[in-house]
Amino acid sequence: MKVTEAASPFLPLCQRLFPTKLAGLSVALLKATALELAILAGHLLLYPSGIVQERRTGHPLPSPDVAATLPTEAKPPVVLLHGFIDNRSVFVLLRRNLAQHGRQHVESLNYSPLTCDIRTAAELLGRHIEEICERTGHERVDIVGHSLGGLIARYYVQCLGGDTHVRTLVTLGTPHSGTRVAPLMNAHPIVRQMRPGSPVIEELTGPAPGCRTQFVSFWSDLDHLMDPLESACVEHPDLLAQNVRVSGVGHLALPVHPAVATGIRQALDLEVSGPRAAARNGGLTVA
Numbered sequence: 001m002k003v004t005e006a007a008s009p010f011l012p013l014c015q016r017l018f019p020t021k022l023a024g025l026s027v028a029l030l031k032a033t034a035l036e037l038a039i040l041a042g043h044l045l046l047y048p049s050g051i052v053q054e055r056r057t058g059h060p061l062p063s064p065d066v067a068a069t070l071p072t073e074a075k076p077p078v079v080l081l082h083g084f085i086d087n088r089s090v091f092v093l094l095r096r097n098l099a100q101h102g103r104q105h106v107e108s109l110n111y112s113p114l115t116c117d118i119r120t121a122a123e124l125l126g127r128h129i130e131e132i133c134e135r136t137g138h139e140r141v142d143i144v145g146h147s148l149g150g151l152i153a154r155y156y157v158q159c160l161g162g163d164t165h166v167r168t169l170v171t172l173g174t175p176h177s178g179t180r181v182a183p184l185m186n187a188h189p190i191v192r193q194m195r196p197g198s199p200v201i202e203e204l205t206g207p208a209p210g211c212r213t214q215f216v217s218f219w220s221d222l223d224h225l226m227d228p229l230e231s232a233c234v235e236h237p238d239l240l241a242q243n244v245r246v247s248g249v250g251h252l253a254l255p256v257h258p259a260v261a262t263g264i265r266q267a268l269d270l271e272v273s274g275p276r277a278a279a280r281n282g283g284l285t286v287a
Helices: 011-017 020-050 088-100 118-136 148-159 183-187 189-193 199-204 258-268
Strands: 078-081 106-109 141-146 166-172 214-220 240-246
Touching (some): 088 258, 106 118, 141 148, 148 199, 166 258, 214 258
Parallel strands (some): 078 106, 078 141, 141 166, 214 240
16 A cells, blocks of 8 residues: 655755755655644644543444445444553544444543553453443454554453454554663653563563464554664564554554555454465555
């Protein structure tokens, strides 16, 4: 999947000031940074609306635009899980996109900003997932987790038996191998758990034979919160995983960018088939 965009008016200047490859990178970085700042400003405005947990019912919520909804067969509920120091408001656009394409049962979960342990958060997530399954009548759900949310969901799936209830886990900029960014934030226990070599990260590298959940991990080549960038990839011999490289999109833009939303929908529509090793090959690129 490739999305092309109009050339930047600054491109000729950059090409004169920098070598060709560096100029291309500089323009992409400028565009991604500008998009990140715009998304951050918009998210700050929406943030208060997502502080309170959403009201849940046993029936699918109507689409924001009923006329635009595409007719599809019933699909598993989708659970959206936000990242560190965030809330469900980050998924406003993605939720609308999913609803317009047939995912009529979409729920955004908030975990407490005071959460200090990934294991505890994963246990609470498991209770929410079981309640959603019971309420909706579905045996399994799909999860889309941004950043820390993806790590919490993976721990639930891989270490707490959550693969019985989770069909597909899509992660967006999640530090699966740990990230070294922002060392000054090590005072926060959950940040320490996201470091390479932490006990939680080491647990996730352990054996996971027979795990039934399929993983699709979106990682960006301009993600300023992943160090190294490839830490957002799922690399595990026992997991059915596909890593999707996203070009020109920063960390905050991953749950907002329309091209990524298209990739997420495609990932949720994937069916597990064939040998597990073969399914790990390939990938998509959003540019």
